[in-house]
Amino acid sequence: MNNSFIRKIDWLTVILYFLLVFIGWLNIYSSSITESNGVSVFDFSQFYGKQLTFIGLSSIFIVLILAIDAKFYQRFAGVIYLVSLASLVGVFLFGKTIAGQTAWYDLGFFSIQPGEFAKTATALALAEYLSDSQTNIKHWKYQLKALLIMGAPILFILLQPDPGSAMVFLSFILVLHREGLPSIYLWSGLGLTFLFITTLMFGAIGVCVVTALFLILYFLWRKRRKKMVPVLPFITLFIITVIVTSSVRFTFDNVFKQHHRDRISLWLKLEDDPTRLSEIRRSIGYNTYQSESAISSGGFSGKGFLEGTRTKGGFVPEQHTDYIFSTVGEEWGFVGSSVVILLFTFLLLRLLFLAERQKSKFSRIYGYSVAAILFFHFTINIGMVIGLLPTVGIPLPFFSYGGSGLWAFTLLLFVFIKLDANQINEWEDFNEFR
Structure with a gap:
């Protein structure tokens, strides 16, 4: 990477990324630290130590992503997409089942969830397809192919079964709509x-x-x-x-399966039987109830870093993953929660701005895909944690614990940063080459 390229990188987006990752790690640290495991941030047997490793590896991935020629992502978008689909099929043969979902490859020290990386692959494939001058998204034949590109990973992820992750792929409808799909x-x-x-x-x-x-x-x-x-x-x-x-x-x-019905029933307050309602609240609704209690207990300014009593008491299950925002609410209060929400909002707005200024149709479509995916994750996760939406297994980008999620979101974002930094007029020559 030469100095000219480094100057072209949108450093505001990069800074927002590292701010969110750092704040996310602080909350993972707070939600998993106990008196028994000490306070060393380099204890790699704990969630916060492992996440620190994931962050370090993400930094290496960023360098590699930015070092690759920008044209690579369009030229090999179809290959990347097919490899991604193969990895989704492969989990049924070689994958590990966790909590009833066969969605991971066990690599020893950590597990890889191919469904997370499939979002980037699908975004690249859709961008490559829609950027073709012969593609007319207003015609039903091209609409069908675009929907098939989007639908194939949805099908495989539903079979795992992981309806929460599959739902995120519906965000591509917003991208297709932006590119001319009939309203x-x-x-x-x-x-x-x-x-x-x-x-x-x-x-x-x-x-x-x-x-x-x-x-x-x-x-x-x-x-x-x-x-x-x-x-x-x-x-x-x-x-x-x-x-x-x-x-x-x-x-x-x-x-719908019973646990899905229970989640919707609790969300919409459909259950009239007090006994059945109590049973649902103890099982399906327990996480959300504890999360809401933790957030509300934080008040306006929060209880302070590492001072969350409900966090330290382990009241919120999976608090370091899908419910990480409850730690923000309890320890940082309304002020801290607002800051986090504003940072995500600024990032999304910046991505939309960058997408709109792209000279290449491929880059623009991919940029909107990145914004749409992050928007779905952010909106659904926050809505779930505060009880506005039913419980689904969707992590908060850059915050929730896990290597697959962090690496996949890093890949998704920095591929676009690379494309944005290479806004040159060679795309027309590339399209002729194709």
């Missing part, structure tokens, strides 16, 4: 989700009646304003509503 896909997905949730809460009949009243009032309002009012779309929308709402209960009872 009907995005709005249909949001509409179906809304119908599913409201039907569970209020029943199919109630939702259908409210929908019918709304459509009638909207129809009359448009007619009163003397605008064209085609009847067929209203009838079609109502029929779709009836079909969807009628199938919700069957889907919920027969497709």
Whole structure:
């Protein structure tokens, strides 16, 4: 790497990355330190010591990622994607099962979760496909191929089964929408989700009646304003509503597994049986309840670093991984939590800014993919920890303990930093070469 390239690196993004990683490590240290294991940060038998190793290796990965020619990531995007799919299939043959999920390769000192790296591979494959001048995402044939690229890793990850990680791949819909995918896909997905949730809460009949009243009032309002009012779309929308709402209960009872039903029931407060509700709270809802209690106990300014009583008492299970933000809330309070949220927000906004200024379509699409993936992880994890969303196994980027997660997010981000630093007009020549 020469001095000219180093000057082109977006150092603001790099600084935000290292700030988040450092703050994340401080909270892993706080959530796993006890009187029995001492206070040495170099105790590599503890979570904080292992995470320090992962951070050190990440720094080496960063140098390697930045040293590779930027064109490599586009030229070999398809190969990287196929290798990623092969690694997802391989876990069923050579992988390790943890908590009922066959999603890891056991390498001795640590485990690798290929599903985390598949996000980068899918982002590269989609960017390469959509950047082709012959690809017209407004045509159904190209839409189908793009959705297949996105859907293949979802299928393999669901079979592990890891629905939380599979959900993150839906973030690519936002990228496809940005690149011209008809809005009907995005709005249909949001509409179906809304119908599913409201039907569970209020029943199919109630939702259908409210929908019918709304459509009638909207129809009359448009007619009163003397605008064209085609009847067929209203009838079609109502029929779709009836079909969807009628199938919700069957889907919920027969497709979702019991622990998924329990999480949704607890989130939407669907359970009326006090005994059953108490049972769900003790099992599925225990983590969220303890997490909310830890965060609320932090108050405005927090109890102080290493002073979290609920953290030190081990009340929140998996506090160093998916529930790491509860440590932030208890020890740093509202102020510290706000700082962390603002840092993530600044990072996301910076990524959107960088993506929009790219000269290469490939780089722009990949940049938006990075922002979308991080946005999904950040939003869902924080929402889960504070009880706004149902519990799903999604880590907080750069914060949650684990080598796979940290390395995968580092790879995802720094590939884009490399692409951004190489904004040159040679991409057109490369496309001709292809």
